[in-house]
Amino acid sequence: MAPRTTTLELHKEEMKFSAGHFTIFSATHRENLHGHNFSVYVALTGEVSDDGLLSDYGPLKQAIIARCKAWNETFFLPSRSKHLRLERDAQGNHVAHFNGEELRFLARDVTVLPVANVSLEELARVFGEELVGDGSGMARDHVTQLVVKCASGPGQWASWEWKRDA
Numbered sequence: 008m009a010p011r012t013t014t015l016e017l018h019k020e021e022m023k024f025s026a027g028h029f030t031i032f033s034a035t036h037r038e039n040l041h042g043h044n045f046s047v048y049v050a051l052t053g054e055v056s057d058d059g060l061l062s063d064y065g066p067l068k069q070a071i072i073a074r075c076k077a078w079n080e081t082f083f084l085p086s087r088s089k090h091l092r093l094e095r096d097a098q099g100n101h102v103a104h105f106n107g108e109e110l111r112f113l114a115r116d117v118t119v120l121p122v123a124n125v126s127l128e129e130l131a132r133v134f135g136e137e138l139v140g141d142g143s144g145m146a147r148d149h150v151t152q153l154v155v156k157c158a159s160g161p162g163q164w165a166s167w168e169w170k171r172d173a
């Protein structure tokens with residue numbers, strides 16, 4: 008049988024998280040703190056083997072849901088913003104410095120992400136990079152491409168794509 012590829016798409020109801028953030032547009036302009044009900048969509052593409060499967064998507068589904076749960080009810084702060092400086096106070100809580108402002112957050116309420124901005128683009132990237140890891144699971148599961156889309160509400164999302172080296 009000629010090799011054929013398929014794309015499995017995962018966008019289950021539980022692939023969502025509620026979180027707070029603010030987008031930084033310049034050294035002097037940012038949004039006020041606010042939140043969204045984010046949702047996640049993942050598509051994986053690869054060759055269907057002779058047993059009629061790309062791979063069991065069960066483990067990936069659980070990994071997506073686990074990441075959503077880890078990002079639920081938290082406030083995101085960026086560790087790589089060139090406009091915002093983060094530090095911890097003596098109690099281990101977060102102090103964010105932006106344009107002369109000092110924003111304080113309890114450690115329990117914050118998730119610091121390795122992002123330049125807490126934007127849809129960066130959330131999709133970090134989410135995807137966590138799923139792909141070193142790529143060994145993708146290779147094991149014969150996945151050649153993975154796309155992650157992150158939405159901050161209906162009709163508004165950004166995507167990130169991984170492709171296996173040819």
Ligand SMILES: Nc1nc2c(c(=O)[nH]1)N=C([C@H](O)[C@H](O)COP(=O)(O)OP(=O)(O)OP(=O)(O)O)CN2
Nearest residue numbers: 028029030038041043125126127128159160163165
């Ligand atoms: N390139 C990007 N631009 C903007 C982003 C982003 O992630 N990437 N994010 C924002 C703000 O965070 C803003 O919250 C976006 O949502 P917004 O449209 O303002 O509000 P809602 O999600 O409630 O959508 P409504 O259209 O107001 O219902 C801005 N820019």
